[in-house]
């Protein structure tokens with residue numbers, strides 16, 4: 345068997361790795377979108393680096409768009425096989441891929457308006473909602489730990505990595521010419537103290553490991569007590585200053601973590617009486633996906649379901665889907681909390697809420713996740729006194745706070761712990777992907793210090809024989 349690294353080599357997006365059997369059969373691990381790479385992004389996504397019609401099947405680690413987001417383009421261009429993932433990943437892809445298609449469609453409408461004015465031909469979106477729907481028909485959910493045969497020579501099973509709902513490491517067994525080889529692709533690894541999800545579980549001994557390295561070079565800050573910090577912010581903003589607390593949050597993951605923290609505070613009778621709104625149709629749907637998959641919850645949360653069967657709902661919480669209801673939130677004068685997408689504040693309804701609230705010193709913006717440089721969330725976090733929203737300049741008078749402890753990604757010590765279930769002597773090679781150059785180099789040094797022998801940073805397009 346050979347592995348060829350096609351995506352997520354120089355960057356953290358575009359996850360895509362090709363497996364080739366000795367008989368020439370081809371399988372993909374992930375087929376993600378490149379994101380945030382400026383003008384290059386679109387062209388990178390349109391050049392798949394494989395012939396879609398030659399791919400027998402795709403095995404998908406998790407639903408994040410940088411891992412799943414180019415599947416509709418693969419199907420549109422002739423891929424005829426099945427896409428295997430966990431049941432929760434399928435449910436999450438059902439909403440995220442359609443959302444991704446809507447974004448491509450609306451972006452291209454905007455671009456084409458400007459092109460037409462200049463007399464240029466209109467462009468086509470990478471894929472449409474119809475393409476995403478066609479793609480979803482090819483999904484086949486496979487539960488964790490179930491050994492599934494892709495062909496005579498290859499089988500795999502998923503193990504939980506606790507990164508987002510349904511996220512998995514893919515454990516592949518190849519049996520070619522009576523030689524058995526094991527390969528583990530980590531996907532994205534979660535943390536060992538996640539509020540909602542299971543900790544990453546041990547995986548079977550592998551000969552080869554393809555490991556993510558997003559935070560391979562860093563340790564997350566000491567987790568502050570996020571429950572207490574959130575409560576203090578609510579009291580300060582909504583009770584003492586009678587203002588609004590605005591939280592930009594990713595629809596799948598961070599939104600449910602914040603709601604869960606509020607639910608815990610409510611159950612302890614610590615949450616002041618006030619309205620809380622989750623204003624995003626996608627966040628509402630994502631919460632439904634979470635509710636459907638308690639198998640992914642950690643033991644603490646599972647145990648608490650006996651007393652409180654829905655950890656994502658409580659009195660005074662309202663999920664808002666309708667756009668008119670969303671607009672009505674601007675009229676509300678009383679103190680309240682609004683959680684809305686996107687998490688970086690640069691798209692979706694959160695832009696309206698930020699433009700309406702950041703001019704008032706009684707309000708607080710709570711940044712609860714990673715914000716790429718140049719996004720509105722990053723500007724606010726950096727303390728900019730003026731920001732641009734909808735092409736207008738806004739004075740920032742609201743307070744800006746952050747909760748740093750809610751990362752969905754393992755840091756370098758979590759990544760070491762993830763590998764600690766392995767006998768180092770038996771690992772032939774570890775390949776590092778999904779990290780910026782510094783993270784990969786740092787993680788490689790760390791692994792070598794800890795006695796791992798051959799740690800390779802593959803380049804885009806590089807192939808390795810696994811024997």
Ligand SMILES: [Zn+2]
Pocket residue numbers: 406408507532
């Ligand atoms: Zn991810």
